[in-house]
Amino acid sequence: MTKKPWISLGGIGVFAVLLLAVAPLVLSDHWLNNLGKYCCWAIAAVGIGLAWGRGGMLVMGQGVFFALGAYSMAMHLTLESAGDRVPGFMVLYDPLAPLPAFWEPFRGAGFTLLAIVLLPVVVAGILGYALFKRRVKGAYFAILTQALAVALATLISSTIRETGGDTGLSDFKYFFGFVLNDPANKIMVFLIAAGLLVVCLLVVWQLYRSRFGELLVATRDAEERVRFLGYDPANVKLVAFVVSALMASIGGAMFVPIVGIITPAEIGAAASILMIAGVAFGGRASLFGPALGAMAVGWGQSSLGSTWPDGWTYILGLLFIVVILFLPNGLSSLPARFAAARRRPEQKAAPSAATPELEEVRS
Amino acid sequence: MHVDALIAPLLNGSAQGALLLLAALGLSLTFGQMGVINMAHGEFLMLGAFAAYLVQQVITASDLSIPVALPVAFVVAGLFGLLLEVTIIQWMYRRPLDTLLVTVGVSLILQQAALQIFPSQGVPVEKPGWLDGQLTVLGYDWPLRQLFTILLATVCVAALSAWLKHTSFGRRIRATVHNRDLAETSGISTRTVDRLTFFTGSGLAGVAGVAASLIGGTNSQMGAQYIIPAFLVVAAGGIGQLKGTIIAAWAVGVALSYFAYWTTGSLAQVLAFILVIVFLQLRPQGLFTVRTRSLA
Numbered sequence: 226m227t228k229k230p231w232i233s234l235g236g237i238g239v240f241a242v243l244l245l246a247v248a249p250l251v252l253s254d255h256w257l258n259n260l261g262k263y264c265c266w267a268i269a270a271v272g273i274g275l276a277w278g279r280g281g282m283l284v285m286g287q288g289v290f291f292a293l294g295a296y297s298m299a300m301h302l303t304l305e306s307a308g309d310r311v312p313g314f315m316v317l318y319d320p321l322a323p324l325p326a327f328w329e330p331f332r333g334a335g336f337t338l339l340a341i342v343l344l345p346v347v348v349a350g351i352l353g354y355a356l357f358k359r360r361v362k363g364a365y366f367a368i369l370t371q372a373l374a375v376a377l378a379t380l381i382s383s384t385i386r387e388t389g390g391d392t393g394l395s396d397f398k399y400f401f402g403f404v405l406n407d408p409a410n411k412i413m414v415f416l417i418a419a420g421l422l423v424v425c426l427l428v429v430w431q432l433y434r435s436r437f438g439e440l441l442v443a444t445r446d447a448e449e450r451v452r453f454l455g456y457d458p459a460n461v462k463l464v465a466f467v468v469s470a471l472m473a474s475i476g477g478a479m480f481v482p483i484v485g486i487i488t489p490a491e492i493g494a495a496a497s498i499l500m501i502a503g504v505a506f507g508g509r510a511s512l513f514g515p516a517l518g519a520m521a522v523g524w525g526q527s528s529l530g531s532t533w534p535d536g537w538t539y540i541l542g543l544l545f546i547v548v549i550l551f552l553p554n555g556l557s558s559l560p561a562r563f564a565a566a567r568r569r570p571e572q573k574a575a576p577s578a579a580t581p582e583l584e585e586v587r588s
Numbered sequence: 589m590h591v592d593a594l595i596a597p598l599l600n601g602s603a604q605g606a607l608l609l610l611a612a613l614g615l616s617l618t619f620g621q622m623g624v625i626n627m628a629h630g631e632f633l634m635l636g637a638f639a640a641y642l643v644q645q646v647i648t649a650s651d652l653s654i655p656v657a658l659p660v661a662f663v664v665a666g667l668f669g670l671l672l673e674v675t676i677i678q679w680m681y682r683r684p685l686d687t688l689l690v691t692v693g694v695s696l697i698l699q700q701a702a703l704q705i706f707p708s709q710g711v712p713v714e715k716p717g718w719l720d721g722q723l724t725v726l727g728y729d730w731p732l733r734q735l736f737t738i739l740l741a742t743v744c745v746a747a748l749s750a751w752l753k754h755t756s757f758g759r760r761i762r763a764t765v766h767n768r769d770l771a772e773t774s775g776i777s778t779r780t781v782d783r784l785t786f787f788t789g790s791g792l793a794g795v796a797g798v799a800a801s802l803i804g805g806t807n808s809q810m811g812a813q814y815i816i817p818a819f820l821v822v823a824a825g826g827i828g829q830l831k832g833t834i835i836a837a838w839a840v841g842v843a844l845s846y847f848a849y850w851t852t853g854s855l856a857q858v859l860a861f862i863l864v865i866v867f868l869q870l871r872p873q874g875l876f877t878v879r880t881r882s883l884a
Contacts, residue, residue, distance in 0.1 A: 364684060368820070369865065383855070538696055539696075542696035542697035549693070
C-alpha cells in the first residue's frame with residue numbers, strides 16, 4: 226500500500242530536527258512555550274488521526290483521555306509543590322480537610338507515570354470493548370464519546386474540593402524535582418513534549434505501514450468484508466482506539482507542566498471538538514496532517530482566540546464546514562489533487578464524481 | 589421518608605423527560621430517515637426559544653404570546669433546518685459522519701451569532717399567567733409549567749404520529765425510512781421527502797425551544813446542553829419508531845431526576861450516561877428497531 230515509506234520517515238526526521246534543534250535556538254521563551262502547547266495538542270491529534278482518519282471511529286471525546294493524563298500529572302505536581310501539606314485549594318473550604326484517598330498514590334513519581342499510561346489504556350479498553358463488541362459505531366460512537374467528555378467535565382467542575390472545580394489545578398513549582406520557573410528546565414520540558422510528538426509520529430508511521438494498518442483501513446472502508454474474511458473488526462478498532470487514547474493522555478500529561486494550569490474547559494466537549502478541527506484541517510488520514518493541523522488550529526486558538534474571540538469562533542465554524550464539505554482529506558490532500566488535476570485533466574471528471582468516499586490513503 | 593419525596597422526582601422527571609422528548613423527536617425523525625446527526629439541532633431549539641422572546645416583544649400580553657410563539661418557533665426553526673439541508677446537508681448524504689462534523693461547525697456559528705445578537709447573559713421569556721399555579725399531587729405542589737410541557741409533548745407526539753400514519757406524505761416518509769432505494773424506485777421523490785422531514789424535525793426543535801424557555805434560561809448556550817441527552821434518548825429508543833423515543837425520553841428524564849435527588853446534578857449526568865452505555869450493551873439497536881436486512 227505504501228509507495229515510499231522511507232520518504233515519510235525522512236519527513237519525520239526533518240520535522241524532528243526542526244522541532245528539537247532549530248526551534249529552541251530560534252524561538253523566544255514565550256513562543257517556545259506556545260509551541261510546546263501546540264505539540265501537546267498535536268500528540269493527541271496524531272492519535273485522533275489513527276482512530277478517525279485510519280480507523281473511521283470519530284472520537285469526539287478525546288478530552289476524556291487528555292484529562293486522565295493531565296489530571297494525573299497535575300495531581301502529582303500539585304502534591305510535589307505542596308510538600309507535606311494538603312494542597313492550598315482544598316484547605317480553602319475546610320482548613321482541616323484531609324487529602325482525598327485517590328490523591329495519595331499520586332505522591333509517587335513512578336505511580337503517576339504509570340497512571341498516565343495505564344489509566345487511558347484501561348478506560349479506553351473497557352469502553353472500546355463494550356462498544357465495539359456490540360457493534361456500536363458511526364454517529365452512536367461519536368456521540369457517546371462526546372457525552373463522556375461532557376460528563377467528565379461536569380463531574381470535575383462540580384467536585385471543587387477534590388479536583389479544584391472550574392478553577393482547575395495550577396501553580397506548579399516543581400516538575401519531578403526540577404524548578405519549573407527555570408528557563409533551562411522550561412526548554413527541557415518543551416524538548417520532552419516535542420520528543421514525545423516525534424515518537425508518536427514514528428509509532429503511527431510504523432503502524433500505518435504494518436499489516437495492522439492495512440487491516441485498520443480495511444475495517445474503516447468495509448467492516449463487514451473484514452468480518453467475512455475471518456478477522457474480528459472489534460479487536461482491530463479496539464487497538465487503534467486504545468493507542469489513540471494513550472496518545473491523548475500523554476499529550477494531556479505534558480500540557481500541564483508547559484501551560485501550568487488544567488481546567489475542565491481544556492477537556493470538555495468544546496476542547497475535544499477543537500482537537501477534531503485540527504485533524505480535519507490538516508488531513509485526517511495522512512501521517513503529518515493531524516499533527517500540523519492541530520498545531521495550526523492550536524495557534525489560532527491561542528492567538529486569535531484571545532485577541533478576537535468572536536471572529537475566531539466564526540472561523541472555526543467555517544473551517545469545519547468548508548474543510549469537511551470540500552476537502553474531506555484536509556490540506557494534506559491538496560498536492561495530490563493538484564498533481565492529479567495537472568496529469569490528466571480530461572479523465573478526472575468521471576472517478577471523482579463516482580467515489581465520494583475517502584480516497585485510498587498513502588503515507 | 590415522605591410520599592412527596594418519592595413522588596417529586598417522578599413528576600419533575602416526567603416533565604424533564606417530556607422536554608427531552610420534544611428535543612429528541614425531531615432528531616429521531618431526521619436521524620432515523622437520513623442517518624444524519626444534526627449537531628445544530630440544539631441550536632434550532634435555541635432559535636425557537638429566541639423566537640418566543642421576539643414574539644413577546646411584539647405581543648406583550650404573555651397569556652397570548654406563548655400560544656402564538658409555538659407555531660412561529662416551529663416555522664422559524666423549520667426554515668433554518670430547510671436552509672441547512674438545501675445548502676449543506678444534501679451534498680453529504682453519502683458521508684453521514686462528516687455531516688455530523690459539518691453541523692458542529694454550523695452550531696458553533698449559530699451559537700456565536702446568538703451570543704452577539706442577544707445579551708450574553710440571556711433574555712427573559714415571560715411565563716404566561718395561566719402557568720403560574722401548582723397542582724397538588726399526593727401532597728406535592730407540582731408546577732403547572734411542567735404539566736404544560738408534558739401536554740405539549742403529548743400533542744406534538746400525537747400530531748406527528750397521526751401525520752406519519754394517516755397522510756400520504758407520512759407514508760412516503762415511512763417508506764423512505766424503511767428502504768430508501770425501493771421507495772425511490774416506487775416513484776417517491778426522496779429529495780422532497782428529505783426536505784420536508786428536515787423542515788419538520790427542525791421545527792419540532794423550535795417547539796421544544798419554547799418549552800425550554802419556560803423552564804430554564806434562554807441564552808446562546810442552551811442548545812448545547814440538550815443535544816447530547818437528546819441523542820442518547822434517540823440511541824436508547826431505537827431509530828425509526830416513535831414509541832421507543834417516547835419510552836426512552838421518559839425513562840432518562842425520570843432516571844436523571846432520581847439520580848439528581850439521591851446524589852448531585854452532575855453525578856446524575858454521569859450515572860445516566862453509564863446507564864445508556866449499559867443499556868446499549870443489552871440492546872445495541874435500542875428499545876425498538878425496524879428490522880431490515882442490512883448488516884449491523
